Amino acid sequence: MDELLRIDAVASWLGVSENTLRYWRAQGTGPTSGRMGRHLVYRRTDVQEYIDSLFAKAVGE
Known part of the structure; x- marks a missing residue:
């Protein structure tokens, strides 16, 4: 079973704000x-x- 992460953990992992993740989702x-x-x-x-x-994507550019 895959581990589920809350938005705060993902924001920290990616180095972005929770609002950025919500924007990306929208x-x-x-x-x-x-x-x-x-x-x-x-x-x-x-x-x-x-x-x-x-x-x-970066490698393909």
């Missing part, structure tokens, strides 16, 4: 997220895939 960008009740959560693997995709 725009349909950034790592995939979901709701568990009132909490916005991210799967650890989705966040890692998002990071990997950024590096893949």
Whole structure:
């Protein structure tokens, strides 16, 4: 089972604010997220895939 991370943990990991993550979610960008009740959560693997995709784009440029 994949570890679920709360928005504060993901923001810290990526070095962005929680508001940035909320903005990305509204725009349909950034790592995939979901709701568990009132909490916005991210799967650890989705966040890692998002990071990997950024590096893949940078290498391809």
